[in-house]
Amino acid sequence: MAFCSQADPRQPIERAAAECFLTAASTGTTALPEAAVFRAPLPPIHPRISGQHEERERNVKALVADHLNGLDGLRLGDVATPALPAGEILVRMRFAGINPADWKTAEGYLKVIPHFRPHFPFVIGLEGAGTVATVGEGVTDFAPGDHVVLKSDVSQGRWGTFAECIAIEPRLAARLPRGLPLDAAASLPIAGLTAWHSLMLHGAMKPNETVFIHAGAGGVGSFAVQIAARAGAKVLASCSPANAEYLRARGAYKTFDYRDPDMATKIRAAGTCDVVVDAINDGQHGLIGCLASGGRYVTIPTLDPRAVRPDARKLAAVGATFVPGGLVRERTREGLETLIALYIDGLTLPELQVLPTDDFVEALSDCRSGTRRGKAVVRLWGEDKLAIASHGKALQ
Numbered sequence: 546m547a548f549c550s551q552a553d554p555r556q557p558i559e560r561a562a563a564e565c566f567l568t569a570a571s572t573g574t575t576a577l578p579e580a581a582v583f584r585a586p587l588p589p590i591h592p593r594i595s596g597q598h599e600e601r602e603r604n605v606k607a608l609v610a611d612h613l614n615g616l617d618g619l620r621l622g623d624v625a626t627p628a629l630p631a632g633e634i635l636v637r638m639r640f641a642g643i644n645p646a647d648w649k650t651a652e653g654y655l656k657v658i659p660h661f662r663p664h665f666p667f668v669i670g671l672e673g674a675g676t677v678a679t680v681g682e683g684v685t686d687f688a689p690g691d692h693v694v695l696k697s698d699v700s701q702g703r704w705g706t707f708a709e710c711i712a713i714e715p716r717l718a719a720r721l722p723r724g725l726p727l728d729a730a731a732s733l734p735i736a737g738l739t740a741w742h743s744l745m746l747h748g749a750m751k752p753n754e755t756v757f758i759h760a761g762a763g764g765v766g767s768f769a770v771q772i773a774a775r776a777g778a779k780v781l782a783s784c785s786p787a788n789a790e791y792l793r794a795r796g797a798y799k800t801f802d803y804r805d806p807d808m809a810t811k812i813r814a815a816g817t818c819d820v821v822v823d824a825i826n827d828g829q830h831g832l833i834g835c836l837a838s839g840g841r842y843v844t845i846p847t848l849d850p851r852a853v854r855p856d857a858r859k860l861a862a863v864g865a866t867f868v869p870g871g872l873v874r875e876r877t878r879e880g881l882e883t884l885i886a887l888y889i890d891g892l893t894l895p896e897l898q899v900l901p902t903d904d905f906v907e908a909l910s911d912c913r914s915g916t917r918r919g920k921a922v923v924r925l926w927g928e929d930k931l932a933i934a935s936h937g938k939a940l941q
């Protein structure tokens with residue numbers, strides 16, 4: 546609560562959801578909070594307004610990828626309005642967050658994924674927030690007008706969020722309470738879900754365990770530090786010395802300079818770790834030696850061909866296991882609802898930089914070079930009048 550001010554748009558009613566998360570985590574009865582604990586009240590579903598929509602086809606604005614061999618394959622242009630299959634929702638996008646995975650997608654890193662078969666022109670973009678424009682046949686849990694935050698399915702070859710609208714499966718979206726800023730919400734999904742999945746699902750973290758977050762000051766790391774600390778873990782993290790105070794303010798018990806060759810020795814002196822979450826994968830620091838017996842070494846896939854997999858024999862020698870971590874599709878809505886609840890409860894986001902669409906490629910380039918501080922979020926075109934099909938009818 547300490548982070549909430551009177552003027553904060555986060556409303557007290559939704560704090561119950563965050564408290565459920567914290568309570569579940571602190572009882573230690575389950576590593577991952579059950580869906581049942583997220584029964585905190587959400588705003589009522591708005592009445593359907595189907596039949597009021599204009600029905601016609603048109604193109605929508607997007608950051609279009611003509612190839613996935615580099616950022617020079619990206620241009621601002623038009624694509625056909627996405628079809629709306631039964632069981633999906635069409636979302637008018639307002640903001641999209643920029644992540645390292647976006648420039649990696651533009652540079653072709655996803656080609657190693659067997660089921661990633663993009664059709665060109667392609668639309669990249671992993672996360673965002675907007676308003677439900679219409680719902681496909683059979684959808685009952687969303688209605689036009691709902692504010693939603695979502696994660697796209699780009700790794701499956703589906704179009705991403707850098708567009709005026711997107712069709713997605715409802716399980717990849719969560720409803721936002723009215724009043725929650727959409728630009729902040731757009732910055733939650735990828736870093737937040739990756740941190741939550743890696744700690745709770747892959748790392749099976751329990752309260753009172755010791756967790757080491759490698760790259761604690763990054764997008765994923767700063768969520769992981771806060772989520773772990775709020776769930777009752779003792780949090781150790783690596784960062785540049787300049788970010789040490791930043792992480793301590795977010796709940797880290799102790800931080801370590803990742804440029805220090807003796808980092809692992811110093812971590813061990815602070816306590817053996819039950820969970821290591823490694824967002825770097827360079828194998829430089831001998832982090833396996835920091836794990837306790839029964840410990841879990843969770844890697845966040847960087848898609849970098851130079852990434853080093855933890856040595857199985859060394860892990861076995863200390864009685865620890867390797868768990869490939871990162872983003873998964875399972876329990877996405879539950880993860881998003883947890884993040885919304887934590888945000889309302891005071892989770893601190895990186896400093897947001899809201900950019901116009903003209904800065905899209907520059908923002909991706911800055912993300913690649915690591916020169917921009919904080920989190921870039923692009924304001925999309927979704928406030929334009931979007932031609933919307935009537936309820937349940939596909940647009941193309």
Ligand SMILES: NC(=O)c1ccc[n+]([C@@H]2O[C@H](COP(=O)([O-])OP(=O)(O)OC[C@H]3O[C@@H](n4cnc5c(N)ncnc54)[C@H](OP(=O)(O)O)[C@@H]3O)[C@@H](O)[C@H]2O)c1
Pocket residue numbers: 644645646649735736739759760761762763764765766783784785786788803824825827845846847848870871872873915
């Ligand atoms: N596949 C998935 O599911 C998935 C999902 C999300 C992210 N990822 C990947 O996870 C990685 C991290 O993502 P992110 O969004 O957190 O990136 P980010 O925001 O760009 O964070 C990078 C951080 O890494 C730190 N860092 C740089 N070199 C380091 C080193 N040698 N050792 C330790 N820390 C170092 C920096 O810390 P300082 O600022 O303190 O110097 C920086 O804050 C990326 O490779 C991303 O693609 C994968």
